[in-house]
Amino acid sequence: MEEEKKLPMMSMEEKKKKEEEETEVSDVSLKELSKKLDDFAKERDWEKYHAPRNLLLAMIAEVGELSELFMWKTEVPKGLPGWGEAEKEHLGEELSDVLLYLIRLSDMCGVDLGDAATKKIVKNAVKYPAPSKGA
Numbered sequence: 001m002e003e004e005k006k007l008p009m010m011s012m013e014e015k016k017k018k019e020e021e022e023t024e025v026s027d028v029s030l031k032e033l034s035k036k037l038d039d040f041a042k043e044r045d046w047e048k049y050h051a052p053r054n055l056l057l058a059m060i061a062e063v064g065e066l067s068e069l070f071m072w073k074t075e076v077p078k079g080l081p082g083w084g085e086a087e088k089e090h091l092g093e094e095l096s097d098v099l100l101y102l103i104r105l106s107d108m109c110g111v112d113l114g115d116a117a118t119k120k121i122v123k124n125a126v127k128y129p130a131p132s133k134g135a
């Protein structure tokens with residue numbers, strides 16, 4: 001009886017977790033995205049197309065599509081005031097295409113992008129030291 005009471009609770013929690021995973025994943029890691037991209041390519045037998053050069057060209061094409069959204073506008077202030085919801089959604093899609101191809105390109109080159117980017121930030125800080133405060 002106790003078990004029976006627990007079962008619906010468990011499935012509700014699982015359902016909620018699944019929904020969250022599918023809809024509101026905001027702190028997803030590069031490794032998780034990388035795995036999803038790998039699965040996506042495997043399921044479609046698209047690994048043969050995902051050679052580094054192809055991925056680089058695909059990413060540059062997506063950068064072009066991203067640029068189109070900003071093309072011929074006057075300066076676009078932070079927060080994109082005046083942009084409609086549909087335009088912002090489109091922007092999110094184009095940014096995602098660039099990111100996803102970049103992650104896949106890094107993978108196909110054997111580069112751990114998270115690790116490389118973290119090291120690069122450290123290197124940038126050495127090259128461009130912040131001015132000391134209160135001196």
Ligand SMILES: Nc1ccn([C@H]2C[C@H](O)[C@@H](COP(=O)(O)OP(=O)(O)OP(=O)(O)O)O2)c(=O)n1
Nearest residue numbers: 040041046049062065094096097098100101104
């Ligand atoms: N060989 C491919 C083709 C597509 N994709 C994935 C990565 C991108 O996130 C997205 C790109 O899809 P499209 O080429 O259809 O480009 P868009 O989504 O920008 O569509 P459109 O160019 O029609 O606006 O699909 C992929 O991984 N490998």
